[in-house]
């Protein structure tokens with residue numbers, strides 16, 4: 001798939017800012033980066049276009065199960081962008097995790113997820129909820 | 142403080158503890174308001190942000206790419222540091238023009254309070270099926286995208302397995318991705334117009350990334366199923382967004398999600414007699430975010446639906462400062478008043494009125510265009526004089542436009558109407 005996209009021009013929507021430029025990335029031996037990019041309104045779009053063609057990455061945001069908090073789910077995110085093709089594999093790992101309240105925002109939930117060099121962190125703080133833990137202990141007994 | 146009539150009084154009371162209410166309360170405190178109370182009907186502060194777990198918040202205000210809950214937490218922490226009172230799980234039932242409020246919760250019961258200044262920050266609600274009128278049965282499995290977002294992200298329940306999404310607002314696009322990540326199949330996303338309502342970047346990173354089909358010029362004409370949704374009948378739409386007979390197609394699904402827009406939540410404002418703008422659905426406001434009733438201010442989605450929370454924060458800080466000034470009697474209530482007027486291609490402008498004496502160094506005008514424009518200009522006129530032209534590569538109804546003007550331009554002359562219109566390139 002990669003070799004095909006390299007031979008042809010590819011249209012990509014830049015997701016860096018709300019303008020959402022449609023940019024065309026082409027293989028170009030004469031340019032220093034090896035690619036020529038057009039349609040981008042700013043420099044960031046050029047870098048994004050090349051990156052998107054060669055090594056597309058995304059920040060992943062989702063939730064993990066949490067015990068003893070006000071809600072059942074704790075929102076989490078990767079602290080940097082991970083390769084796009086690892087997103088579903090990461091989701092599998094994340095969906096096996098369960099954490100306990102309290103949690104502080106920024107706490108590392110999974111270190112170096114799938115060897116990406118990126119951590120999964122809590123994206124909010126959650127206190128222990130007295131009510132939830134009481135209900136749980138009633139159920140358990 | 143209890144007043145002589147036994148009613149508890151505050152300098153500033155804020156209705157709603159979302160990003161608008163938080164920023165407004167913090168800013169009032171910093172500008173000298175004494176006692177402040179934030180009233181929130183939910184179990185915690187943060188408003189809708191607590192369910193928006195995706196990133197993309199805070200790029201302007203913090204120069205960081207935050208998720209909704211992270212963005213909210215920074216303000217909640219600041220509110221606590223400033224020791225601002227908040228009443229959670231508390232609903233404002235009624236507001237009157239003399240700035241009394243009836244509130245209710247499980248710990249104080251029914252209570253009447255009053256405030257020198259009130260800030261409306263109730264946010265918005267989603268349009269539902271009723272607002273768009275889809276015929277058919279009423280089985281379970283029809284949700285608004287925001288309700289589904291709350292279920293999944295906070296309670297951890299997946300709303301369905303096979304999903305059809307009607308509407309392409311940003312919340313809908315983000316939910317299409319979210320559901321796919323959680324293992325549901327989003328069969329198709331339908332836009333009634335020829336372009337998606339949300340941002341292109343969300344179409345790219347939520348639909349294209351996951352190969353979710355997007356059908357433009359399509360709508361749902363019938364919902365099938367007795368107890369649970371079993372399918373929906375979709376059809377092509379004409380230029381007026383009406384379904385074209387004979388183009389129907391059946392999609393098998395167990396859930397229909399609606400992402401068909403937001404409306405400012407203004408029951409309280411209406412009952413108090415606050416004048417509303419028929420286009421935005423929110424209060425008519427001035428440069429200080431003051432409404433038509435003295436001492437009642439408004440900010441955030443209750444005024445007009447924002448797509449960037451950063452702009453909500455800016456606007457709400459202004460409302461907070463104004464309320465503090467009003468309490469300290471330093472807000473000007475007389476002097477030259479300019480009206481803003483949306484011209485060709487502009488649906489609305491906020492603020493509606495500008496009292497020149499209250500302006501800081503710059504004036505910000507927020508507006509939305511009525512259709513998609515490429516390579517056009519926004520032209521600002523003070524009466525008949527063009528005072529500003531802003532080039533725009535692209536403008537869409539789904540993206541709010543902001544123009545900053547140097548207040549000097551307005552202070553130096555006696556302007557009565559400030560208008561903005563879209564001018565296409567080459568005209």
Ligand SMILES: Cc1cc2nc3c(=O)[nH]c(=O)nc-3n(C[C@H](O)[C@H](O)[C@H](O)COP(=O)(O)OP(=O)(O)OC[C@H]3O[C@@H](n4cnc5c(N)ncnc54)[C@H](O)[C@@H]3O)c2cc1C
Nearest residue numbers: 157159160161181182188189233263264287441442448450
């Ligand atoms: C479902 C949904 C998803 C969204 N997703 C995004 C997004 O991804 N990105 C983005 O930038 N923007 C998003 N928005 C827009 C977002 O709402 C605004 O950016 C921002 O949250 C608006 O802040 P607010 O404080 O005005 O409103 P809100 O966050 O809605 O806060 C209003 C608060 O007022 C409270 N309230 C209302 N009435 C009463 C009453 N009578 N008594 C007491 N309390 C009351 C509510 O409980 C709520 O907490 C979304 C909006 C919705 C509805």
Ligand code: SF4
Nearest residue numbers: 014017020021042045
């Ligand atoms: S190219 Fe620049 S202006 Fe265009 S979307 Fe990307 S970041 Fe925004």
